[in-house]
Amino acid sequence: MKTITVSHVSKTFGKTKAVRDVSFDVEKGRIFGLLGPNGAGKTTTIRMINYIIPQDEGEIIINGEKVSPKTQKMIGYMPEERGLYKKMKVGEQLMYLAQLKGLKASDAREKIKYWLNRFNAYDWHSKTVGELSKGMSQKIQFIATIVHDPGIYIFDEPFSGLDPINSELLKEIIIELKGSGKTILFSTHRMEQVEQMCDDICLFNNGKVVLTGNLRQIKKDFGKNTVLIEFQGDGSFLDSLEEVRINNRSTNFAEIRILNGLDSQEILRRAMEHSEIHKFQLVEPSLNEIFISTVGEDNIKNQELLK
Amino acid sequence: MNWKQVYLVLKREYITRVRSKGFIWATILVPVGFVAFFAVMVFVTVWESGETFEIGVKDETGQIAEPLRGLNEERYVDYSEVSTDSLRTLVQENVITGYIIFTEENITEDKNLELIYTGSGGIQLLTSIRSDVREVIRQERLRRAEVSEEIQKIYDATIGLDSRRLTREGEETDDETFFLSIVGMILGLIIFAAIFSYGGYVTRGVIEEKTNRIIEVIASSVKPIELLTGKMAGVGALAITQFGIWMVTFFGLTAIAGPVAATLMEQQTAGMDADLEAAQADLPAFLDLPALEPSLIFYFIVFFILGYLLYSSLFAAIGSAADSDTDVQQLMLPVGSPIFIAYIIMLHTWQSPDSTLSVVSSIIPFFSPILMVTRIAITDVPFWQIWLSILLMILAFAGTMWLSAKIYKVGILSYGKTASFKDIAKWIRQ
Numbered sequence: 001m002k003t004i005t006v007s008h009v010s011k012t013f014g015k016t017k018a019v020r021d022v023s024f025d026v027e028k029g030r031i032f033g034l035l036g037p038n039g040a041g042k043t044t045t046i047r048m049i050n051y052i053i054p055q056d057e058g059e060i061i062i063n064g065e066k067v068s069p070k071t072q073k074m075i076g077y078m079p080e081e082r083g084l085y086k087k088m089k090v091g092e093q094l095m096y097l098a099q100l101k102g103l104k105a106s107d108a109r110e111k112i113k114y115w116l117n118r119f120n121a122y123d124w125h126s127k128t129v130g131e132l133s134k135g136m137s138q139k140i141q142f143i144a145t146i147v148h149d150p151g152i153y154i155f156d157e158p159f160s161g162l163d164p165i166n167s168e169l170l171k172e173i174i175i176e177l178k179g180s181g182k183t184i185l186f187s188t189h190r191m192e193q194v195e196q197m198c199d200d201i202c203l204f205n206n207g208k209v210v211l212t213g214n215l216r217q218i219k220k221d222f223g224k225n226t227v228l229i230e231f232q233g234d235g236s237f238l239d240s241l242e243e244v245r246i247n248n249r250s251t252n253f254a255e256i257r258i259l260n261g262l263d264s265q266e267i268l269r270r271a272m273e274h275s276e277i278h279k280f281q282l283v284e285p286s287l288n289e290i291f292i293s294t295v296g297e298d299n300i301k302n303q304e305l306l307k
Numbered sequence: 308m309n310w311k312q313v314y315l316v317l318k319r320e321y322i323t324r325v326r327s328k329g330f331i332w333a334t335i336l337v338p339v340g341f342v343a344f345f346a347v348m349v350f351v352t353v354w355e356s357g358e359t360f361e362i363g364v365k366d367e368t369g370q371i372a373e374p375l376r377g378l379n380e381e382r383y384v385d386y387s388e389v390s391t392d393s394l395r396t397l398v399q400e401n402v403i404t405g406y407i408i409f410t411e412e413n414i415t416e417d418k419n420l421e422l423i424y425t426g427s428g429g430i431q432l433l434t435s436i437r438s439d440v441r442e443v444i445r446q447e448r449l450r451r452a453e454v455s456e457e458i459q460k461i462y463d464a465t466i467g468l469d470s471r472r473l474t475r476e477g478e479e480t481d482d483e484t485f486f487l488s489i490v491g492m493i494l495g496l497i498i499f500a501a502i503f504s505y506g507g508y509v510t511r512g513v514i515e516e517k518t519n520r521i522i523e524v525i526a527s528s529v530k531p532i533e534l535l536t537g538k539m540a541g542v543g544a545l546a547i548t549q550f551g552i553w554m555v556t557f558f559g560l561t562a563i564a565g566p567v568a569a570t571l572m573e574q575q576t577a578g579m580d581a582d583l584e585a586a587q588a589d590l591p592a593f594l595d596l597p598a599l600e601p602s603l604i605f606y607f608i609v610f611f612i613l614g615y616l617l618y619s620s621l622f623a624a625i626g627s628a629a630d631s632d633t634d635v636q637q638l639m640l641p642v643g644s645p646i647f648i649a650y651i652i653m654l655h656t657w658q659s660p661d662s663t664l665s666v667v668s669s670i671i672p673f674f675s676p677i678l679m680v681t682r683i684a685i686t687d688v689p690f691w692q693i694w695l696s697i698l699l700m701i702l703a704f705a706g707t708m709w710l711s712a713k714i715y716k717v718g719i720l721s722y723g724k725t726a727s728f729k730d731i732a733k734w735i736r737q
Binding site for chain 1: 309312315316319323327515516519520521523524525526527528529530720722733
């Protein structure tokens with residue numbers, strides 16, 4: 001069942017075409033990753049799904065309805081630029097945000113209590129956000145996002161700026177939400193997070209979708225044509241290899257993508273001539289590699305941000 | 308527009324503000340400040356400089372020095388025996404401030420007198436000397452003309468002008484123009500200050516949500532127009548609360564001030580002479596200021612609310628376009644200028660409320676809140692002018708709100724830099 005359907009959506013700001021003819025589907029009960037470099041159009045797309053800005057063209061359907069104030073209430077959204085009212089008390093603030101999402105005061109009070117207890121944060125109920133540490137206010141931000149118990153959760157770059165403890169906590173929350181049948185969409189420019197968590201992905205570049213589908217399937221389709229090699233000794237043989245792309249190179253490790261039918265055994269043979277091999281493994285390409293080979297190295301905007 | 312959302316925003320704006328220490332202190336301190344401001348103004352106006360400026364009088368006629376000293380003994384000193392050169396030296400050495408030489412021609416002909424002085428004392432001194440010498444020379448001329456006492460009296464007479472208002476209904480009332488002019492000016496001043504301070508609340512509120520980065524969370528639940536409306540209404544409700552408190556306090560105090568003062572005096576005079584008692588019985592009359600007309604209070608509230616709405620919609624737009632508190636100033640100019648211009652015109656209007664300038668500018672929507680209230684307080688403004696200005700303000704408000712909603716919608720989600728007027732124009736066209 002499709003929870004979010006984005007079809008042929010475009011958005012232009014002045015002369016900038018931020019989003020161009022974007023289409024993808026988010027299935028119910030799955031974690032969907034929106035990835036791509038900064039400025040690829042992820043946040044704009046997310047804002048349109050949240051009905052914060054209108055699309056110029058195309059259609060966005062959420063649970064069978066066009067985006068509207070009504071669909072807003074079906075979503076819990078944590079934007080990349082996030083914050084809270086500094087001078088407002090935690091409890092009142094959560095109550096306000098929950099009521100804006102359509103919760104009745106009595107229900108909201110119960111849910112707020114539950115979540116504050118769950119995060120060992122009930123003592124903060126009557127403190128203002130300005131009095132809290134950064135980590136604490138991040139937890140309050142999570143609660144603000146999920147307190148109205150929606151069916152869909154959207155996180156825009158959720159891990160940026162989080163401390164390690166809260167990063168882990170958020171991962172747990174996301175996995176737990178998925179376990180209870182909720183749909184999650186998050187965007188990131190960090191590929192390894194996607195590999196760990198996502199069921200489905202959509203790759204963005206320059207405002208366009210370059211690849212979308214099930215993560216396992218996509219990887220399978222690319223084939224086991226990537227070599228992970230760990231060695232001791234002279235690594236200069238790597239430079240002499242042709243028809244390959246080397247990612248993640250360090251003094252004793254390399255991830256090598258074979259491009260044109262070069263035999264992986266040939267790489268192993270050459271490596272053995274120069275160094276001692278500790279590990280040699282044939283694997284599916286990393287998401288980063290998939291992204292690069294789909295888009296083409298020269299067409300990636302903000303390349304340095306891709307890791 | 309979902310009014311439930313607007314109400315939630317309004318409630319938050321109102322409650323968080325009304326509970327803040329800033330609001331409580333402002334409610335207490337502003338009236339104190341206002342009274343202090345007027346006290347200082349009155350004090351400055353009636354202040355008589357204690358300094359004496361000594362003016363040497365070299366009287367060649369022998370008739371002037373004496374009466375002049377009679378007018379102000381400390382100022383005018385008879386230097387008739389001293390030579391002009393010595394007088395000059397005295398002025399140069401600052402022993403005396405200046406000197407005047409009176410000759411026969413000054414009395415017999417209309418020859419101007421000449422004051423040679425150091426330059427200190429300012430306009431006040433010059434004006435006072437001028438009137439003194441005019442007076443003595445006139446007296447001397449009258450004396451020489453040997454006019455009868457009766458004619459002298461005629462010259463001494465100063466006839467006052469009492470004024471009474473005759474209304475359209477044929478009712479004659481005491482004229483309180485002077486009092487009402489002061490009231491008109493104060494009301495105009497209050498609206499001027501109120502628009503700026505409550506408008507400022509709105510601007511800062513909008514910027515706060517941007518800098519706190521909570522705006523996007525809010526925008527995922529509320530339409531920008533709902534947020535904008537709720538915010539303006541919330542601060543508006545705050546303004547009404549604050550003014551309500553002040554008005555109740557003011558009218559309460561004036562209502563009890565008379566009786567209380569009277570009681571206090573009774574107690575004090577209990578053991579005193581009957582004469583004194585009679586004299587002091589007049590005192591409460593001083594506290595018994597003419598009552599303000601209910602219609603004036605009604606119009607004050609109407610124009611205050613409309614003025615607030617008109618300007619706060621623009622102040623909100625400014626806030627959304629700015630990236631931080633410090634960047635607001637550059638955007639404030641075009642919005643703030645009409646209020647300042649209205650204020651400057653008001654300084655003319657309170658003295659001349661029916662001039663063409665006053666009438667025309669009081670109907671211009673951006674000036675009305677200040678000028679129309681000032682005029683209504685002082686003069687009998689025709690109904691059509693009042694309601695035309697109200698109508699125009701409502702229309703203007705519809706326009707500014709439309710404009711502001713367009714700017715606000717884009718502005719709240721633009722981080723990083725303060726928008727230029729070019730950017731804002733682009734947002735409006737979008």
